[in-house]
Amino acid sequence: MVEKIYVACPASFKTGGTESIHQLVYNLNKFFGIKTYVYYVNYNPKKTENPTADAFSIYVGSDEWVDASGVEDSEKNLLIIPEMETPYLENFKKIRKCIWWLSVDNFFVYNTAPKSKPLFYIKHYLKKVLGKTSLEYEKLMFNEFSADFHLVQSYYAAQFLKELNIKNIYSIPDYIHENYIAETKSINLDLKEDIVAYNPAKGYEFTAKLKAMAPNIRWVPIVKMTNEEVFQLLAKAKVYIDFGNHPGKDRIPREAALAGCCLITGKKGSAGNPYDVAIPAKYKLDETEAPAIIALIREIFSNYKSQSNKFNSYLEILNNEKAVYLKEVGDFLKIL
Template identity: 40%
Template sequence: MKVYSDTKIYIVAPAGTATGGPELLHQLGYHLRNDLNLNAYMFYQPSDHPDPVHEAYEMYRVPYVDEIKDSERNIIIVPELFQLMKVMDAYTNIRKIIWWLSVDNFYISKFGKDSPFKSYFYMLINNFAYRFFNKEIFDIPNIAMEHYQRYNLNNDKTVVTADLHLVQSYYAMKHLKDQGFSNVEYLSDYINEKFLKKEINLDRKEDLVVYNPRKGYRFTSKLIKRLKNYNFKLKAIENMSREEVLETLEKAKVYIDFGNHPGKDRLPREAAMMGCCIIVGKKGSAKFNDLPIPAKFKLDTNENINTIIKSIVDCVENYNKNFPKFEDYREIIKEEPLKFKKDLARIFKV
């Protein structure tokens, strides 16, 4: 996309929020300003938030504005979340880009907008069940994806106004191209440098298997029940700071994830960089080369659960044998910051 000397690039992000998506948006702003010397600004929603810059992202030092100049020389970039994507509707002249950081989260957020009472009810029940019974009743990602199974993005009045679609994963690339979109460019991301720079210390490894309890818990809980019969520890990654996540992954030998992978997920990459063996299902981006691990470690949840248990146990008991099998994946992750910069320079032509 052509960038002029006076072009302003506005990046729409949720105010005061610290999760994976907003961090990528701030990284984008940082590199547009510091590597390409472009006039990039954050545009937070809601725009009247009293303190929109979360402390976790102050280090990126991307200035923000509270209004957008609707000029054809300017560019607005929105993530795939339905509510933030709708910001584009207020402007007619500016050039528009959607950055698909995931596929599933578009439909989950759209489900929340289209069916607010049903969505709120599901979330309320899930939060209650998880708090008191350590489980979830409704698989909201699957419900949303099934609800919009036949949804045609070409009929979405906001999506079709985009001049360019950027995709963070090959999963998203296929999803858009299957629906006939041709104005699609690949722009992935990279994980936090704390994980990229940390040296793996195999002496710190324990017989520990870690998992994300809020992803695919219905199936993961079956695994946990069976794995308790073995002589190793299980730990959920939840309610942790970034430093606590890093410390936990440093000790773990195996990371498992049988939930939905809405985009090229951050946690499997962080786990791999800390020396974990990665064992996942085949949902979302995990099915694609977004997660380029040996095929034997991608196991469909419809398979015999004994096969999955056997793979996990083997990675724990024969860790030194399995650890090198993820070296190619770790090398790919290490190269992601440089690839991100190269892709930015290719997409935004000064």
């Protein structure tokens, strides 16, 4: 059995992925009895005394994080590192290593030119964006990191690794916090309004096209909002759209569904399979189907109750996420 686990994370950075990291540290400490720490890879004490984002204080205490000097490089310990921070694996020699694929797409964005071997990564990235991905490049890249294990947050990531013939793949997903789920139970669905909520950071070029096609629809962006303001918007909206790249199982679409929004997505990334975004195929449309998307939004506005019932099976999955999560964490620990 492993003695200590370190889960790498950028300091003072709040995203869905970094929340997943803090969730894992919390659950390993609370439910599995393994001393686990967040390892803040870029912690600078001159910039901040506490590198834990305020929103994650519910997961991690002041004695549950370390910087690089606090990582014990021993074969008895395990380092879990998200795909976008893999260059830091080179700093450790003895510790067992695990890459956690919280995203696939972000790997090619963040790892194009690390300090070591920048040309290698740039060539690989150019091949990726040109649609000429070389399996030989990818296999060489993974062999260079010599990870002992690969964890996946999504079916999309698992399939990506299997296509590369990567072994030792285990599932550790994530979950929407139970406090958020409890809060959604108080939403009065009868008070829903004809609003389409969207995240302008995700697929905005196409969203702008939709807005131009239907300027009489009320489109509300999630921008410069507190967590409470986002919740209040999702509680009012009948529709949430996401035509972004879906690099993993994104949190906001799940939060929107739990808040009673009907989801309409594209077919990119994890939205392209029936497992990660497990909504009926009718609600997944690509960018060639803009008129159909507008028609579907209007249909949802007119028949919200019957349309929202189509998402009941997806809501059941979301409500059961934590139980599945704890089981899969336990299954992974058994092989260490």
